[in-house]
Amino acid sequence: MKQLNxxxxxxxxxxxxxxxxxxxxxxxxxxGWVDVPGDIRSYGAAFGAAAGVYAKFSHLL
Incomplete structure (x- = not known):
């Protein structure tokens, strides 16, 4: 297993x-024009972070 520093x-x-x-x-x-509960940017940030985690894990495996 790789060491993480x-x-x-x-x-x-x-x-x-x-x-x-x-x-x-x-x-x-x-x-930005879509009316959703909360801020649409927070949904985009969560989706982007999930995509980033998937990208990192796909390279580690």
Whole structure:
């Protein structure tokens, strides 16, 4: 099993945070007109973070 050091952990977290930022930006830009309970950007950030986690785990396996 691969050893995880601080550099690898923070790199993975940076990837996930970047995906969350892009998800929030895209959902706010393209779906800002949709009336949903809460903020549409938070849904986009959650979807983006999930996509980032999936991208990191698919490379680790």
């Amino acid at each position: 601080e550099k690898k952990i923070f790199g993975s977290l940076r990837i996930v945070a970047g995906f969350a930022l892009l998800g929030a930006l895209a959902s706010g830009t393209f779906l």
